[in-house]
Amino acid sequence: MPEGPAFAAQGVYQFHHAHRVPQERDTTRALRTRVRRATGIWVGGPPGLYSFMPPRHLYIHIPFCARRCSYCDFSIAVRATTPVDEYVTALRTEMDGLRGDLDGTILDTVYLGGGTPSRLGGLGIGDVLAAVRDRARIADAPEITIEANPDDVNDMAVAHWVAAGVNRVSLGSQSFDDAALKWMHRTHDASQIGQAVNTLRRGGIDNISLDLIFALPPHLGRSWESDLLRALDLQPAHLSLYGLTVEAQTPIARWADRGVTVQGSEENYEEEFLRAHAMMTAAGYDHYEVSNFARPGMTSRHNSAYWNGASYAGVGPSAHSFDGASRRWNVSAYSEWIRRLGVGQTVIAGEEKLTDENRVTEDVYLGLRTRRGLTVTQQEVGRVESWEAAGWAVIDEPRKDPRVRLTATGWLRLDGLATDLAAQRGRPLSAA
Numbered sequence: 419m420p421e422g423p424a425f426a427a428q429g430v431y432q433f434h435h436a437h438r439v440p441q442e443r444d445t446t447r448a449l450r451t452r453v454r455r456a457t458g459i460w461v462g463g464p465p466g467l468y469s470f471m472p473p474r475h476l477y478i479h480i481p482f483c484a485r486r487c488s489y490c491d492f493s494i495a496v497r498a499t500t501p502v503d504e505y506v507t508a509l510r511t512e513m514d515g516l517r518g519d520l521d522g523t524i525l526d527t528v529y530l531g532g533g534t535p536s537r538l539g540g541l542g543i544g545d546v547l548a549a550v551r552d553r554a555r556i557a558d559a560p561e562i563t564i565e566a567n568p569d570d571v572n573d574m575a576v577a578h579w580v581a582a583g584v585n586r587v588s589l590g591s592q593s594f595d596d597a598a599l600k601w602m603h604r605t606h607d608a609s610q611i612g613q614a615v616n617t618l619r620r621g622g623i624d625n626i627s628l629d630l631i632f633a634l635p636p637h638l639g640r641s642w643e644s645d646l647l648r649a650l651d652l653q654p655a656h657l658s659l660y661g662l663t664v665e666a667q668t669p670i671a672r673w674a675d676r677g678v679t680v681q682g683s684e685e686n687y688e689e690e691f692l693r694a695h696a697m698m699t700a701a702g703y704d705h706y707e708v709s710n711f712a713r714p715g716m717t718s719r720h721n722s723a724y725w726n727g728a729s730y731a732g733v734g735p736s737a738h739s740f741d742g743a744s745r746r747w748n749v750s751a752y753s754e755w756i757r758r759l760g761v762g763q764t765v766i767a768g769e770e771k772l773t774d775e776n777r778v779t780e781d782v783y784l785g786l787r788t789r790r791g792l793t794v795t796q797q798e799v800g801r802v803e804s805w806e807a808a809g810w811a812v813i814d815e816p817r818k819d820p821r822v823r824l825t826a827t828g829w830l831r832l833d834g835l836a837t838d839l840a841a842q843r844g845r846p847l848s849a850a
């Protein structure tokens with residue numbers, strides 16, 4: 419998920435997606451090359467947040483998928499039959515090693531991402547959450563999210579998910595156009611998205627997020643406006659929109675190597691992003707983060723924690739953790755994760771301490787990518803006034819406590835603007 423310098427390359431941005439284009443996908447292509455997805459996210463926020471904090475947020479990576487979608491380069495394990503018992507046993511073993519980290523903390527959010535967590539079925543999700551409750555306290559009113567594919571949603575599964583405490587579902591929709599879904603190698607068709615939403619609501623889950631992908635290649639003939647309208651008809655609490663990008667080792671990368679057009683043009687990308695912003699905000703959704711929209715009060719508490727610099731624990735293959743000062747990540751391959759846990763070896767593949775430079779960069783990126791914006795100094799106000807003049811940003815309280823927030827047009831330039839500001843902030847540090 420997340421991307422860039424050293425930390426970026428390790429995927430610190432944990433945007434998860436449901437199949438999506440990840441643990442959060444970034445809307446700007448340039449940014450996506452910096453902030454790759456993963457299961458950890460870049461952490462930013464006020465410098466004061468960068469000290470050890472017990473995690474109140476738990477991410478669990480469930481890597482199973484029926485097949486690989488054409489655009490996907492996530493850490494997945496393609497299995498015809500999901501090895502539920504093998505996975506849950508290994509997860510319990512890894513979580514036993516985290517008891518020290520989880521002792522005394524109360525989890526405010528738990529996020530089951532993948533891969534396709536819904537491939538675990540009703541009982542499998544129940545087993546995973548039981549394993550969490552055996553080892554950690556969960557808050558009285560938590561947000562417990564699972565990512566699901568529409569074709570895995572049925573009354574029985576939903577009943578088990580609700581009984582296990584799941585109260586939010588991120589549904590990997592991607593498009594309401596059957597030809598586009600087929601091109602993406604999705605396992606569901608458009609009609610199953612609405613059916614899944616109805617089934618979830620009937621079972622008691624109304625906090626539903628949908629994912630859609632824009633900037634598809636023109637030869638598919640998919641209407642982005644029509645997809646947005648179909649999504650709005652379902653009145654989801656939340657929507658995540660991702661611009662298609664071509665990642666190495668994916669089917670569409672191979673098609674592109676053969677000369678096939680696999681994504682829309684830059685103009686198409688910008689036009690569809692801005693169209694989504696206009697339609698969603700007109701429908702009452704808050705565009706609260708570059709890729710995410712929510713009805714009032716329905717922002718993702720889990721992802722917002724990443725964007726606010728909170729610490730979090732991550733378990734499962736490729737999961738990232740952050741304790742306020744350093745970040746670590748697990749081995750990516752499911753088979754290696756299983757092997758190591760089976761013989762008592764650590765599954766941690768790497769760890770890095772955030773340097774001052776990392777922190778400056780992350781503060782800037784995370785502030786600018788969210789609606790809350792970034793606090794700037796009086797000196798920096800002069801620098802960002804040109805952004806405001808160009809329509810890329812607004813500056814709140816320019817004379818007292820200045821804060822800069824990017825507009826939708828500015829978000830299309832997030833990478834360049836953030837790099838510029840981070841470089842300015844980094845200079846005195848480097849010179850020191």
Ligand code: SF4
Nearest residue numbers: 437438483487490533
């Ligand atoms: S469902 Fe598709 S997009 Fe999601 S993780 Fe699996 S292969 Fe990737």
